[in-house]
Amino acid sequence: MTCFADVILPVPLQGCFTYSLPAGFASRALVGVRVVVPFGNKKTHVGLIARLHNQEPQGIEVKAILEIVDENPVVLPHQLSLWQWIADYYLCSIGEVFKAALPGKMKKAPTRPATSRRTIAPSSLDSPSLDSLPSDGSFLGSSSFPTLSPAQQTALHGIHQQWQQHAVCLLHGVTSSGKTEIYIHLIAEALQRGEQVLYLLPEIVLTSQLTDRLQAVFGDRLGVYHSKYTDVQRAHVWLRQLSSEPYDIIVGVRSSVFLPFRKLGLVIVDEEHEVNFKQQDPAPRYNARNVAILMASRAKARVLLGTATPSLDSYYNARLGKYGLVRLSERYGQVQLPEVEIVDMKELRRKRLVHGPFSPQLLEQMRQALSAHEQVILFQNRRGYAPHIECHVCGWVPRCPHCDVSLTMHARSGRMTCHYCGFTAEIPARCPNCENTELRQHGFGTERIEEDIQLLFPEARVARMDLDTTHTRSAYEAILHDFAAGETDILVGTQMVTKGLDFERVSVVGILSADNLLNQPDFRAYERSFQMMAQVAGRAGRRQRRGKVLLQTMEARLPLIQQVVAGDYDAMYIDQMTERRQFAYPPFFRMAFIYMKHRRADIISRLAEEMVLRLKAVFGQRVLGPDEPPVARVQSLFIRRVMLKLEPALPRDKVREALMQTKAELLAASTFSSAQIYFDVDPL
Ligand code: ADP
Ligand code: ZN
Ligand code: ZN
Numbered sequence: 001m002t003c004f005a006d007v008i009l010p011v012p013l014q015g016c017f018t019y020s021l022p023a024g025f026a027s028r029a030l031v032g033v034r035v036v037v038p039f040g041n042k043k044t045h046v047g048l049i050a051r052l053h054n055q056e057p058q059g060i061e062v063k064a065i066l067e068i069v070d071e072n073p074v075v076l077p078h079q080l081s082l083w084q085w086i087a088d089y090y091l092c093s094i095g096e097v098f099k100a101a102l103p104g105k106m107k108k109a110p111t112r113p114a115t116s117r118r119t120i121a122p123s124s125l126d127s128p129s130l131d132s133l134p135s136d137g138s139f140l141g142s143s144s145f146p147t148l149s150p151a152q153q154t155a156l157h158g159i160h161q162q163w164q165q166h167a168v169c170l171l172h173g174v175t176s177s178g179k180t181e182i183y184i185h186l187i188a189e190a191l192q193r194g195e196q197v198l199y200l201l202p203e204i205v206l207t208s209q210l211t212d213r214l215q216a217v218f219g220d221r222l223g224v225y226h227s228k229y230t231d232v233q234r235a236h237v238w239l240r241q242l243s244s245e246p247y248d249i250i251v252g253v254r255s256s257v258f259l260p261f262r263k264l265g266l267v268i269v270d271e272e273h274e275v276n277f278k279q280q281d282p283a284p285r286y287n288a289r290n291v292a293i294l295m296a297s298r299a300k301a302r303v304l305l306g307t308a309t310p311s312l313d314s315y316y317n318a319r320l321g322k323y324g325l326v327r328l329s330e331r332y333g334q335v336q337l338p339e340v341e342i343v344d345m346k347e348l349r350r351k352r353l354v355h356g357p358f359s360p361q362l363l364e365q366m367r368q369a370l371s372a373h374e375q376v377i378l379f380q381n382r383r384g385y386a387p388h389i390e391c392h393v394c395g396w397v398p399r400c401p402h403c404d405v406s407l408t409m410h411a412r413s414g415r416m417t418c419h420y421c422g423f424t425a426e427i428p429a430r431c432p433n434c435e436n437t438e439l440r441q442h443g444f445g446t447e448r449i450e451e452d453i454q455l456l457f458p459e460a461r462v463a464r465m466d467l468d469t470t471h472t473r474s475a476y477e478a479i480l481h482d483f484a485a486g487e488t489d490i491l492v493g494t495q496m497v498t499k500g501l502d503f504e505r506v507s508v509v510g511i512l513s514a515d516n517l518l519n520q521p522d523f524r525a526y527e528r529s530f531q532m533m534a535q536v537a538g539r540a541g542r543r544q545r546r547g548k549v550l551l552q553t554m555e556a557r558l559p560l561i562q563q564v565v566a567g568d569y570d571a572m573y574i575d576q577m578t579e580r581r582q583f584a585y586p587p588f589f590r591m592a593f594i595y596m597k598h599r600r601a602d603i604i605s606r607l608a609e610e611m612v613l614r615l616k617a618v619f620g621q622r623v624l625g626p627d628e629p630p631v632a633r634v635q636s637l638f639i640r641r642v643m644l645k646l647e648p649a650l651p652r653d654k655v656r657e658a659l660m661q662t663k664a665e666l667l668a669a670s671t672f673s674s675a676q677i678y679f680d681v682d683p684l
Helices: 023-028 077-089 094-101 116-120 128-132 150-165 179-192 208-221 231-242 254-258 288-299 312-319 345-350 360-371 446-456 473-484 514-518 525-537 559-566 569-582 601-622 652-668
Strands: 004-008 017-020 034-039 043-053 168-173 196-200 222-225 249-252 264-270 302-307 324-328 339-344 375-379 388-391 408-410 415-417 424-426 439-442 462-465 490-493 506-511 548-553 590-598 623-627 637-646 676-681
Touching (some): 004 094, 196 254, 208 222, 208 473, 388 408, 525 559, 559 569, 590 601, 652 676
Parallel strands (some): 462 490
């Protein structure tokens, strides 16, 4: 008889916690069911049984499980093993994975009496409407099922061929080539084989435009999993996947890799290059694309990565022969790819032909488009009104009191805001330093672009899409809806407007400053710039007429700019890979950051030095730093970062052991005990 259970708790401490099973519970205790347990001082937590055994732990007081929540497991054994893999690979605790994986509602201690709690058991979730659905694929005679073009058919065939030798295939298909239509065919085939499908998308691309399109074909067999969904909705999807009538297709954002699948056969990762697939904060700092690939390989499922602008990592894997590769290089309907014209802003400035952010060429193209009742997208990757303000006399710049950044001016709210911690303050009427009343605005954020463009085109209907206008999902959808319906003429936005959107009437796209993208302090800046510019360009001319893109830059001669103009991904790839190899960056080396945070500047410096000293003893030259990240103080915490560059062949468990041990030792020292130390593996 089993007497003990190892329980996963949603805490950042390593490993599981052993509890005893009161006699009455023994028969109901199963791996994968939730339990309520005491933890720490007077606290209780909802945890999950990971293992049952009868080895009594020695030398510690073992507390008893208070309650068993579920009749049936809510987490399947293969999910538990995936969690462990994530914890090991991304250097966090399995508790942190548990916390990220389960919808919030399922982690709360139930308040109702034990009997009524059964209503949440999977079997009760079988929705009656499901019974009426044919399960033999006959529903696919739906009229919205697309007929593929010859080029799409060739690509589909190519994917099948690649899958015979590679579990993962990369579909490199230009913008508007109809990748979604190919996905629809692959999904239908998987359903006919009785398999489940996971269709993974970056947060921002998961629009109702897309889900409507999929729902038109697959109806109720499709479930959507989204972070803006309520906890109840998310818990419902989770439990339904455990029921006897699960969704056959899940379309979802990165956290949907945590959902239970019993017969996963196909994983599609759309816009696979998106940085958004990587969770930045909190732990687990996982990359959902990579986790999905691992998950698929364990389930013996096929993977399709789709994008017009592959990540260098995936393209490298394809060139190495680890992944299959299929190209689709024509647009659906044989529409030409847009013409990209470079606008040399340096030259225009020198000749005093331009003052603000708009070149005469761009304004002329916009005028033509608007008079032809076509639409325009303007892309500027800074939100707010002005990136910063400065005193004209003494040079004072308002800064966040908690973070190491200047405040961004937002005109509509009349406030200055920190984009790192959300701190806001009123814009001062005079400089607090010298009393001067002339405060200057530097640079152009989307808010100011919107205002200026409205003055230049008073007749036009202008809308803006950035973090500030899309707080709710409905606001985001409304902006897209109005634009798609032709109720907006000009859409101004941040990188949000570069993502997988499909509009009919956009004929002109303006990239207001390529330099903002290029000058990011990041070794991936050029790769990202290429991706963003090619993607936003891809929004133009998706139907009949060829679109036009105006690319404004101070660096007109830069090879990368020429590569964007030529749409020459391979040239960009070769250039960037040469640098990556030379400077030992991914994909040639694996990278990991060690972050340290503390309230006190003196302690953080000592901790960082001590960390480097200890790591160098183990890893030698592979340790770089410590350095201050681009923003070195956030929310009153000072930050230091140490970088590790590791040869891919280095044994991962040895690396993990050394890092975990160093962390534990440092935190055990009283000076550093209140510091935070965490890892970011494969940072993006
Ligand atoms: P991508 O994702 O490759 O950028 P989409 O899948 O959004 O391209 O397709 C671009 C447009 O072309 C969409 O409006 C889509 O409906 C249309 N389209 C693509 N392929 C087909 C097809 N086979 N039949 C009908 N319409 C298609
Ligand atoms: Zn001043
Ligand atoms: Zn701040």
